Amino acid sequence: NAGVTQTPKFRVLKTGQSMTLLCAQDMNHEYMYWYRQDPGMGLRLIHYSVGEGTTAKGEVPDGYNVSRLKKQNFLLGLESAAPSQTSVYFCASSTQGGWGPQHFGDGTRLSIL
């Protein structure tokens, strides 16, 4: 049982490039989330999904897009990367939405030059 798996673990991009971060969970969870973590700012929600085929905006959605075509996968896209998007990105999933434990992946460290 792998839990929540994020791919890749590290990535360096140039400004203006695009990329997709993949999150996969094998716990049959309905809810999935993408957060970014910056020093001194905690975890900020980018986008989330309450089930297959649904997505919604979080606190800091600008510059990101997401898709949840399959229940087990939640993709985060950066269309045109900017240095301000340098961060550690965490994916999480849960069975109870905000009411219960969120299970996090190991994170993706993304640097935009």
Place this chain on the structure above:
Amino acid sequence: GENVEQHPSTLSVQEGDSAVIKCTYSDSASNYFPWYKQELGKRPQLIIDIRSNVGEKKDQRIAVTLNKTAKHFSLHITETQPEDSAVYFCALYGGATNKLIFGTGTLLAVQP
């Protein structure tokens, strides 16, 4: 929107001492309050949580207290050990927001 303030941002204690981290919030409709621990370079993990119908919850050396009237909740760690060194995040859910809102974190250092 809802906001949660967490203090202190850093905390250094001697091994064996107690540590207390406090979070305050504004939306009285918030009703779920988890705490996450994140070791250096690792993922955040839930360590304890409390719901609004309970004033205190304990799990071995950790406890969480909730004061709904004053709108604050606290994490208490007793008999601290070096492996307790980590960043701790409070969070809350409920009320006007449909999302889990995290505090900015407290870096706890337990000195041996």
